[in-house]
Amino acid sequence: MSAAATVLSSAAELRSALATLPAGSVWQASRLAQGNGPIISSGFDALDAELPGGGWPANALIELLVDRPGVGELSLLLPVLNRPSSERWLAWVAPPFLPYAPALAAAGVPLSHLLLIRPAPADVLWAARQAVASGACAAVLAWPPRIDTAGLRRLQLAAEEAVTPLFLFRPYTAARQASPAPLRLVLTGAGEMLQVSILKRRGPPASAPLLLAVRRLQGNVAGLPGGGTDIEVQPEAPPSFTDGQVAAARDCGTTLRMIRRPPLPPSSRSSLLLVR
Amino acid sequence: MLWLALLLPDLPLQIFTRGGIDLPLAVTAGHPRPLVVAANARARGLGVEAGQGIAAALAIAPSLHLQARVPALEAETLAEVACWAGAFSPRISLVPPDAVLLEIEASLRLFGGADAIADAIRSGLGRLGLEGALATAPTPLAARWFARAHAGTTGAPPRDWRSRLDALPLALLGDGTGVAPATLELLAGVGLHTLGEIRLLPRAGLARRQASAVIDTLARARGDLPDPQPWFVPPPQYAHRIALPAAVSDTEPLTFAARRLFAGLAAWLASRHAAVDHCLLELIHERHPATRVAIVTGAPCRDESRLALLAREHLARLELAAPVEALRLVADTPLPFAPRPDDLFGHPGRARDSAVLLLDRLRARLGSDAVHLLETRADHRPEVAWADTATAAQLPAGPGSSASASVRPARPLWLLPEPQPLAAESVTLVDGPERIEGGWWDQADIRRDYYLARGPDQALWWIFQDLEPPGTWYVHGYFG
Numbered sequence: 001m002s003a004a005a006t007v008l009s010s011a012a013e014l015r016s017a018l019a020t021l022p023a024g025s026v027w028q029a030s031r032l033a034q035g036n037g038p039i040i041s042s043g044f045d046a047l048d049a050e051l052p053g054g055g056w057p058a059n060a061l062i063e064l065l066v067d068r069p070g071v072g073e074l075s076l077l078l079p080v081l082n083r084p085s086s087e088r089w090l091a092w093v094a095p096p097f098l099p100y101a102p103a104l105a106a107a108g109v110p111l112s113h114l115l116l117i118r119p120a121p122a123d124v125l126w127a128a129r130q131a132v133a134s135g136a137c138a139a140v141l142a143w144p145p146r147i148d149t150a151g152l153r154r155l156q157l158a159a160e161e162a163v164t165p166l167f168l169f170r171p172y173t174a175a176r177q178a179s180p181a182p183l184r185l186v187l188t189g190a191g192e193m194l195q196v197s198i199l200k201r202r203g204p205p206a207s208a209p210l211l212l213a214v215r216r217l218q219g220n221v222a223g224l225p226g227g228g229t230d231i232e233v234q235p236e237a238p239p240s241f242t243d244g245q246v247a248a249a250r251d252c253g254t255t256l257r258m259i260r261r262p263p264l265p266p267s268s269r270s271s272l273l274l275v276r
Numbered sequence: 277m278l279w280l281a282l283l284l285p286d287l288p289l290q291i292f293t294r295g296g297i298d299l300p301l302a303v304t305a306g307h308p309r310p311l312v313v314a315a316n317a318r319a320r321g322l323g324v325e326a327g328q329g330i331a332a333a334l335a336i337a338p339s340l341h342l343q344a345r346v347p348a349l350e351a352e353t354l355a356e357v358a359c360w361a362g363a364f365s366p367r368i369s370l371v372p373p374d375a376v377l378l379e380i381e382a383s384l385r386l387f388g389g390a391d392a393i394a395d396a397i398r399s400g401l402g403r404l405g406l407e408g409a410l411a412t413a414p415t416p417l418a419a420r421w422f423a424r425a426h427a428g429t430t431g432a433p434p435r436d437w438r439s440r441l442d443a444l445p446l447a448l449l450g451d452g453t454g455v456a457p458a459t460l461e462l463l464a465g466v467g468l469h470t471l472g473e474i475r476l477l478p479r480a481g482l483a484r485r486q487a488s489a490v491i492d493t494l495a496r497a498r499g500d501l502p503d504p505q506p507w508f509v510p511p512p513q514y515a516h517r518i519a520l521p522a523a524v525s526d527t528e529p530l531t532f533a534a535r536r537l538f539a540g541l542a543a544w545l546a547s548r549h550a551a552v553d554h555c556l557l558e559l560i561h562e563r564h565p566a567t568r569v570a571i572v573t574g575a576p577c578r579d580e581s582r583l584a585l586l587a588r589e590h591l592a593r594l595e596l597a598a599p600v601e602a603l604r605l606v607a608d609t610p611l612p613f614a615p616r617p618d619d620l621f622g623h624p625g626r627a628r629d630s631a632v633l634l635l636d637r638l639r640a641r642l643g644s645d646a647v648h649l650l651e652t653r654a655d656h657r658p659e660v661a662w663a664d665t666a667t668a669a670q671l672p673a674g675p676g677s678s679a680s681a682s683v684r685p686a687r688p689l690w691l692l693p694e695p696q697p698l699a700a701e702s703v704t705l706v707d708g709p710e711r712i713e714g715g716w717w718d719q720a721d722i723r724r725d726y727y728l729a730r731g732p733d734q735a736l737w738w739i740f741q742d743l744e745p746p747g748t749w750y751v752h753g754y755f756g
Contacts, residue, residue, distance in 0.1 A: 067733065068731070068732065068733045068735045069690055069735065069754040069756055070688075070690070070731065070735030070736050070737055070754030070755050070756055071733065071734060071735050071736075071756075072736070072755070072756065073756050074689040074690070074756035075689065075755070075756065087631055088631060089631055089634065095690075096690075097690040097691060097692055097693070097753075097754065098662075098690070098691045098692070098693055099650065099689065099690070099691075100658075100662060100687060100688055100689055100690060100691035100753060101650040101651060101652045101661070101662035101663075102652050102658075102661045102662060102687050103686075103687035103688055103689045103691075104650075104689060105652050106687060107689070111649075111650050111651055111652065112649070112651075114649065114650050115634075115635070115647070115648075115649065116647070116648040116649065116650060117638055117642070117646060117647055117648075118646050118647075118648065119638075119642045119646050120642070120646075123641070123642055123646075126641070127638060127642065130634065130637060130638065131634065131638075134630055134633065134634040134637075135630055136630040136631040136633070136634040137634070188733060188734070189733050189734025189735050189736075190734055191734060215736070215755060
């Protein structure tokens with residue numbers, strides 16, 4: 001009789017039966033998938049530990065669901081963007097704002113490799129697919145306006161064939177839409193950290209969201225005593241600081257700052273104090 | 277010497293059909309009563325034959341498209357084939373109306389034999405949209421006759437090629453030689469059928485009957501007399517044209533036809549060791565000035581598939597003003613071209629090529645103002661500390677240029693194109709201020725205090741207060 005016909009009476013027997021099979025032929029849902037596709041380390045050990053294969057899949061569509069700019073969504077990808085790659089582009093398709101060159105250069109991103117593509121909304125998917133399918137990009141970041149499942153499927157196939165990771169930034173409402181992306185993360189701000197919740201991965205559902213210190217510039221900000229200074233902005237009457245508030249902000253230990261002093265007589269207005 | 281004859285007997289028809297548009301088509305010639313001189317397979321299937329009058333042909337096949345024969349375009353296409361054949365041998369001779377002769381002795385080693393050259397020529401002709409007959413022989417006349425009679429081989433000539441020549445029919449003697457038709461009639465009247473039978477006749481008798489040209493021609497064909505050929509010199513610029521069998525108002529067939537022209541261009545460039553960085557595709561209309569499509573590549577290129585790909589993107593975007601009758605490709609500034617060598621590991625040459633190709637494709641479809649490359653500028657005003665360098669055609673350089681690693685205040689990864697007034701919401705200042713002031717020298721004077729602030733959802737913003745009254749607060753970036 002074949003082994004399949006044997007009745008397995010207990011879980012232990014099942015486990016021992018599984019152990020006899022060739023490695024990799026059975027995937028247990030309780031374990032992370034160990035795909036044989038190429039992997040790019042995310043640069044964050046805590047995140048790598050939670051991702052199947054130990055990093056970003058290099059041949060897949062990766063969805064990053066983020067609602068507000070400024071939570072650290074780009075900083076999360078900086079290790080990927082910093083990877084040295086010979087003569088391949090880092091394509092940004094239809095970013096919502098301007099990627100700021102001095103900040104990227106300071107973070108170590110090779111600006112000469114950065115390809116910024118700003119197509120008309122109807123051409124965003126085409127451009128993203130071209131960038132991925134060409135194989136001429138080390139990574140593609142795309143901000144599509146709206147995209148249906150068929151479009152996602154095409155992007156996923158292109159990423160798979162050309163072995164180019166495609167990071168797709170979408171609003172959080174897209175979480176309800178089914179997606180062929182093997183990896184979907186929700187990014188939210190959490191204090192000084194970036195909170196990463198894994199919505200979908202090849203493996204068991206992630207138990208708790210991860211907190212990642214993605215911003216290197218945060219060294220000084222993180223040490224802020226008791227938060228900062230609250231200001232209320234009224235639409236009609238633009239508020240201004242009292243000097244005490246500015247002084248409080250200054251106390252948080254910055255590198256090189258020009259500090260506004262109390263109102264000076266007009267004759268000496270140009271005199272500014274440089275403090276370290 | 278080894279000659280390869282490339283014969284294009286169907287040229288009058290193929291100048292129309294090479295564009296890939298499949299219609300029942302017949303080519304007519306003659307005045308005052310034009311007759312069908314050639315018909316394509318679909319027309320022949322409908323019963324159209326050479327020699328029919330136009331009225332008869334149209335009565336048989338009402339859907340037939342008729343085109344008058346264009347000898348000028350035939351000659352031009354033959355020259356295009358000769359240009360293209362320059363990729364196989366530098367010694368090319370043109371024999372109007374329909375033959376191109378290549379002296380391939382010196383190319384045998386490079387291509388791996390006469391058969392390999394013939395195969396490459398056949399497949400290359402297919403890319404040009406043409407079909408021809410090939411044959412090799414030690415003399416140009418023999419090669420041409422073998423090709424004409426479909427009796428030759430394309431490999432190394434067999435030892436008994438002279439006796440095979442003797443077996444060729446008599447009528448070939450009139451093909452592109454100085455032998456008068458009357459002489460041929462005379463020989464046929466004597467009862468001769470093959471070339472070999474002529475040689476058995478007494479020479480004195482032939483000479484008396486004004487047939488000494490026959491003896492000369494045969495001697496040249498057999499290699500007993502020298503047969504010098506005028507060499508074809510490729511023109512300094514490439515300008516060739518494809519006629520379409522019927523006016524086309526859709527760009528899709530044009531893409532296919534244009535590919536034929538790019539194949540010719542690529543071979544012309546290869547034979548000149550050159551490349552182009554731009555060329556012009558003209559769509560010729562009947563009663564409308566030609567539509568000109570400029571195809572610009574990022575770097576000098578002679579890859580036909582790449583040029584065809586760019587042309588496809590351009591054509592797909594094009595609104596045709598009128599139906600297109602013909603296509604013309606002009607490349608008048610060949611540039612010296614040095615192919616990049618691939619190194620031992622990997623293929624950086626190829627990676628670089630595909631990087632340029634991607635740039636070219638995106639620019640072709642989206643317009644060059646949709647593709648940007650960034651660089652930093654030494655200015656402390658945020659708006660002018662970066663620049664768009666999209667106008668130049670750079671490539672991703674080698675390992676990235678090291679950024680200025682100086683310790684500097686934090687800058688956001690996202691910059692708003694225009695500072696947005698801070699809406700009525702609460703933000704928490706976490707760092708700052710940093711005074712940025714300057715710009716009196718170019719009328720973009722700013723005086724601002726920048727702060728890091730925490731906005732809703734814990735997002736980190738880069739905000740500033742304009743120090744000019746009324747001191748409005750703005751958002752200028754996000755620490756993404």
